[in-house]
Amino acid sequence: SQQGEEDPQALSIQEGENATMNCSYKTSINNLQWYRQNSGRGLVHLILIRSNEREKHSGRLRVTLDTSKKSSSLLITASRAADTASYFCATDVVYNQGGKLIFGQGTELSVKP
Amino acid sequence: DVKVTQSSRYLVKRTGEKVFLECVQDMDHENMFWYRQDPGLGLRLIYFSYDVKMKEKGDIPEGYSVSREKKERFSLILESASTNQTSMYLCASSSLADYEDEQYFGPGTRLTVT
Numbered sequence: 001s002q003q004g005e006e007d008p009q010a011l012s013i014q015e016g017e018n019a020t021m022n023c024s025y026k027t028s029i030n031n032l033q034w035y036r037q038n039s040g041r042g043l044v045h046l047i048l049i050r051s052n053e054r055e056k057h058s059g060r061l062r063v064t065l066d067t068s069k070k071s072s073s074l075l076i077t078a079s080r081a082a083d084t085a086s087y088f089c090a091t092d093v094v095y096n097q098g099g100k101l102i103f104g105q106g107t108e109l110s111v112k113p
Numbered sequence: 114d115v116k117v118t119q120s121s122r123y124l125v126k127r128t129g130e131k132v133f134l135e136c137v138q139d140m141d142h143e144n145m146f147w148y149r150q151d152p153g154l155g156l157r158l159i160y161f162s163y164d165v166k167m168k169e170k171g172d173i174p175e176g177y178s179v180s181r182e183k184k185e186r187f188s189l190i191l192e193s194a195s196t197n198q199t200s201m202y203l204c205a206s207s208s209l210a211d212y213e214d215e216q217y218f219g220p221g222t223r224l225t226v227t
Contacts, residue, residue: 102158
């Protein structure tokens with residue numbers, strides 16, 4: 001079962017523009033994370049936002065969380081060709097002694113030079 | 114830096130073969146996970162383990178089994194490979210002590226079953 005759903009599925013922009021990706025989820029969470037995946041590689045953790053936080057920044061990344069709407073957005077400012085990748089949101093599920101994450105289907109971002 | 118390694122980047126197997134995918138992490142993490150990734154379906158959890166010899170089914174365990182005999186190693190086993198198991202397999206680990214549950218991923222194994 002997919003908890004997080006990203007929107008849009010694909011996004012194509014020019015270098016220098018901002019890219020915004022959205023994620024919606026269904027159940028209560030402790031935190032929401034964003035990951036990046038370059039083509040054919042593993043995922044890399046980008047940023048985590050806790051359920052009691054509304055906004056968080058890390059370099060050119062800005063994440064917002066609206067728990068009332070069960071949604072989050074990832075903004076990449078001043079995009080670069082190297083930002084081309086797939087971006088996934090993931091929400092946590094507490095299960096017995098170990099936590100697991102449920103990933104969305106991802107947004108494929110293409111930044112053209 | 115956390116390092117998660119997977120035994121192969123690319124693997125080609127025949128239908129009916131028994132396939133072992135190995136994952137090793139070097140950060141003494143308690144939790145380890147196996148996912149498969151398919152276009153349009155995102156990452157789907159196959160199995161996970163929160164301790165040695167412990168395992169829990171994920172969302173799609175059918176056709177797979179796992180083994181965790183040592184803390185650093187988590188193996189995914191396809192008892193009798195089928196063509197619908199052609200996919201990208203990703204291993205991840207996380208620390209139980211890290212309440213934030215950030216997962217560290219290996220580079221992935223692209224398995225083709227012919």
